[in-house]
Amino acid sequence: MKIAVIGAGYVGLVSGACLAQFGFDVFCVDHDAAKVEALNAGRVPIHEAGLGKLIHDNARAGRLHFTMDLKAAVSKAEAVFIAVSTPTRRGDDAADLAYVHQAASQIAAALDGYSVIITKSTVPVGTARKIKAQITAERPDADFDVAANPEFLREGSAVDDFLKPDRVVIGTEKKRAQEVLRKIYQPIAMTGAPLIFTDFESAELIKYAANGYLAMRLAFINQLADLCEEVGGDIAVVAKGIGHDKRIGHHYLQPGPGFGGSCFPKDTKALAVTAREAGAPFSLIEAVVKANDKRKLDLSTRVTRMLGGSVADKRIAVLGLAFKADTDDMRDAPALDLIPALTAAKAQVVAYDPVVKPNGVSAFEGVEWAKSAYAAAKGADAVILLTEWNEFRGLDLAKLAKSMRAAVMIDLRNLYSPTDIAKTPFAYHSIGRQAMG
Ligand code: NAD
Numbered sequence: 440m441k442i443a444v445i446g447a448g449y450v451g452l453v454s455g456a457c458l459a460q461f462g463f464d465v466f467c468v469d470h471d472a473a474k475v476e477a478l479n480a481g482r483v484p485i486h487e488a489g490l491g492k493l494i495h496d497n498a499r500a501g502r503l504h505f506t507m508d509l510k511a512a513v514s515k516a517e518a519v520f521i522a523v524s525t526p527t528r529r530g531d532d533a534a535d536l537a538y539v540h541q542a543a544s545q546i547a548a549a550l551d552g553y554s555v556i557i558t559k560s561t562v563p564v565g566t567a568r569k570i571k572a573q574i575t576a577e578r579p580d581a582d583f584d585v586a587a588n589p590e591f592l593r594e595g596s597a598v599d600d601f602l603k604p605d606r607v608v609i610g611t612e613k614k615r616a617q618e619v620l621r622k623i624y625q626p627i628a629m630t631g632a633p634l635i636f637t638d639f640e641s642a643e644l645i646k647y648a649a650n651g652y653l654a655m656r657l658a659f660i661n662q663l664a665d666l667c668e669e670v671g672g673d674i675a676v677v678a679k680g681i682g683h684d685k686r687i688g689h690h691y692l693q694p695g696p697g698f699g700g701s702c703f704p705k706d707t708k709a710l711a712v713t714a715r716e717a718g719a720p721f722s723l724i725e726a727v728v729k730a731n732d733k734r735k736l737d738l739s740t741r742v743t744r745m746l747g748g749s750v751a752d753k754r755i756a757v758l759g760l761a762f763k764a765d766t767d768d769m770r771d772a773p774a775l776d777l778i779p780a781l782t783a784a785k786a787q788v789v790a791y792d793p794v795v796k797p798n799g800v801s802a803f804e805g806v807e808w809a810k811s812a813y814a815a816a817k818g819a820d821a822v823i824l825l826t827e828w829n830e831f832r833g834l835d836l837a838k839l840a841k842s843m844r845a846a847v848m849i850d851l852r853n854l855y856s857p858t859d860i861a862k863t864p865f866a867y868h869s870i871g872r873q874a875m876g
């Protein structure tokens with residue numbers, strides 16, 4: 440089966456490579472010439488475990504192709520996945536569907552033989568139906584169906600998540616489209632993951648409901664951590680205590696600096712807009728959005744308080760810039776709120792991330808870049824742990840403290856235990872636990 444994937448980003452690239460691994464003939468299309476050129480030269484433009492080898496193996500086997508030629512890729516493809524970005528729209532909080540509809544239009548022009556056009560991008564409820572109407576209007580002669588097939592992979596474990604998902608959700612209207620998707624996902628079904636066949640609307644809602652719910656758990660634990668800071672109690676123990684309740688579970692109960700990334704912030708906002716526009720306001724999700732935005736905006740105040748009321752002229756090492764570990768994705772990362780606020784307050788920020796490199800992001804203007812955690816901490820008045828990279832869990836704290844001007848650690852991911860830190864020279868601040876030192 441020939442498959443086209445439009446958009447070679449985190450989702451498109453991983454999906455394309457995994458589908459090629461299943462044996463399909465996959466054409467990944469992107470309009471970013473530099474990206475396509477890099478991929479064709481064997482360079483993977485994103486940091487994602489296992490993706491490089493998967494791309495290399497399948498490209499070599501002749502099953503995975505990268506191109507800017509959407510027409511050739513779509514022609515005679517039985518399935519065309521739309522995996523373009525759906526960022527927050529400028530001016531309001533809705534999902535911007537400009538890329539999706541542009542891709543649909545280009546696909547419409549290229550259709551040649553029966554195809555299922557599949558939305559893999561996260562799109563608001565109603566979008567599959569709109570795409571169907573759009574393609575029908577633009578190409579009344581085309582033989583096609585539409586399917587809504589949201590993706591649940593997580594950056595950092597994207598390949599694994601795609602190959603071994605908890606479930607695959609497929610919204611269709613037609614048996615023929617169902618059969619194409621059943622064939623595509625057969626290798627995954629064989630691992631035991633359920634294929635959930637449903638209508639367009641349910642499929643689209645499942646994605647936003649999942650992200651909304653997970654984001655809600657994070658906002659919940661973050662506010663509970665704030666409460667611990669005021670009244671005593673250790674958020675790690677409280678989370679463990681509630682997590683053992685089988686009705687609750689342990690996932691997504693880790694407090695932190697506020698959720699970021701390319702999904703939770705934009706998807707919660709878009710869900711709130713959808714619900715408001717539908718006349719069924721989702722006040723719970725609106726509260727999640729508000730709480731998380733505020734948490735990130737207040738990060739510099741939190742840090743300043745921990746540093747005695749002023750950061751002016753302090754040298755502050757920020758360890759970790761990506762929104763979470765194991766990815767280079769900076770979209771809506773807490774670092775984008777914290778670092779500019781610190782530099783505006785005249786702190787001298789030294790940044791280190793294992794994979795995010797100096798990238799001309801304007802938010803990081805004036806920031807010094809270090810090549811290791813130890814280099815960043817040298818001469819610093821405080822070190823802030825902002826991303827939960829594993830390499831920050833096992834730092835030689837004695838060595839780190841010795842090289843600093845003042846041994847102060849602000850652990851916004853609770854990577855260390857206060858008991859362990861008490862044996863070191865560090866004054867230690869974390870989230871939802873009492874300060875020490
Ligand atoms: P991305 O920005 O990494 O990739 C999108 C790619 O699409 C870019 O390379 C862009 O150049 C390309 N593109 C846009 N319009 C195009 C067109 N008309 N023709 C060819 N290429 C085009 O985005 P992403 O993170 O992969 O996310 C894609 C979608 O998947 C979004 O809707 C997102 O919400 C959803 N999603 C993302 C994740 C994630 O973890 N990143 C997980 C699940 C779902």
